[in-house]
Amino acid sequence: MAEPILKWAGGKRQLLDALYARFPASYGCYHEPFVGGGALFFDLEPANARINDANPRLVNFYEQVRDSPDRLIDRLESFDDPESDPDPSLPYAEETARGRDVTNYYYQQRARFNSRPYAGTFDPLEEAALLGYLNRTCYNGLYRENADGGFNVPIGRYANPDWVQRDRIRRASDALADATIRNDDFDYVLDAADPGDLVYFDPPYEPMSATASFNEYSAAGFDRDDQQRLLDVAAELDEAGVWVILSNSGVMKAAYAEAGFRVETEGATRAINSDASNRDEVDEIVATNVPPSERRAAGQRDLAEY
Template sequence: MREILPGVARPFIKWVGGKRQLLSELEPRVPSRFNGYHEPFVGGGALFFHLLPQNAVLSDTNERLVRTYRGIRDAVEDVVDLLSSYPHDRDFFLQMRTVDIDAKSDVEVAAWFIYLNRTGFNGLYRVNRNNVYNVPFGDYENPTICDADNLRACARALKHADIRHASFESVLDRARPGDFVYFDPPYVPLSASSSFTSYTSGGFGMAEQEKLRDVARELKARGVRVLLSNSSAPDVYRLYEDGFELAEVGATRAINCKGNGRGRIQELIIR
């Protein structure tokens, strides 16, 4: 069994629905001891960086995000060197948006991803159906483009992590009794106008939410400890009304594609 260790690294990207502010609510619901750690929607990785589990599989369907994690894990100094050379400039930002980044190395993907995340509007990562990043330039005076010390801390934390481009369902193939899985999917929207699932070109709708519920139920039946986060939308209560414990917690959302989508809201922690 692996005991939880206190974290020192911080998420290196801003992420819609990031969990840093909810760590005090999540940690008491994490098993104090577990074997493997699995996070199939890794996003900003706040819980991973806080817990620093020794045997972790981090995965996501956003291949650029996965390659960013790999670039930091495998060659953080090269990422730091590239990021340090990038100016905070609108023209450079617009030029970076047009780069055929998928043909580049993991190091170049990581620097590209972090740069656009730090200088784009409101920290969003959003793509259209053609997987083209389409966030406008952000209104920042002096954003921190390269936090070298934190990137190095993240690289140390990721040193032994297995980082995969995979769907959330694939956790069924690797999670074993005694493991712990944390799901932080794109949320069920609180209203029709608040939906935002464009982290990948495919989106994440109610069919995927129902499949996620079924995967969580199957894992629990196998003796795998499960924790999920989602919105407090009525559909989420309906999805998890049988066989799950639900706790409502307050969260402040500072990253949203609409200004009126930011502020204090209620979220659910499910296990």
């Protein structure tokens, strides 16, 4: 069993049992169109998997973990403590591209990360190392971009941050070895999934209220229209004989029930938000078209009820 390498908003580790309880007894390929931190994917380690995310930096990171784990670990080991002085041999040792003072090593790496994809020469390994480093040293493990795509999370305060995670990267690399990784909008899955396959959707959650912002994963966001498109895609997959499991916030419960899915509330989760006063609790639902009779754990659960 592998573990997630990145902290990612909406991580699903606390929901794993509820998701496994809906798994069909057998399925073909496993698809995860909103993979994010990949809590379910890494726990499951499916033999035949296609994963996807709209965030190109996240996708590049997983490609490097899969294809070059040792080089990525070496690169991560070359980073310094986030609070140490900027490295004078690297760019942005004194000020960012926008002319802001750089006071420590963390902000220097953040400035390098923000200049990188847009700067002409693109080194995918360095890009992945920077994402891994910033993810483990930034405030709250948040991934947030401002309107022009810059990663803008401040430095975190950790006594002893481990930004290398040697063993996790090696295990994750094995889990990813045979996986196809794409960088696309989720609706590619209509073409990619065959009858009998399993698709797990974990979209950015629809906020319960205007103040709860769940849509900070990428500059583009995910709005009501996207939620409706996703519902339509899920319904189309259902008609095509593809198994679907989906998690979302409670506001989408009625819509999935009306579309014929089995929907249950699975408790509450918290939004990761940089503003601590704004960490609303939201209901979390799991919707599926896998009937109880087709679920792999059905027999075991019946016994446990006696």
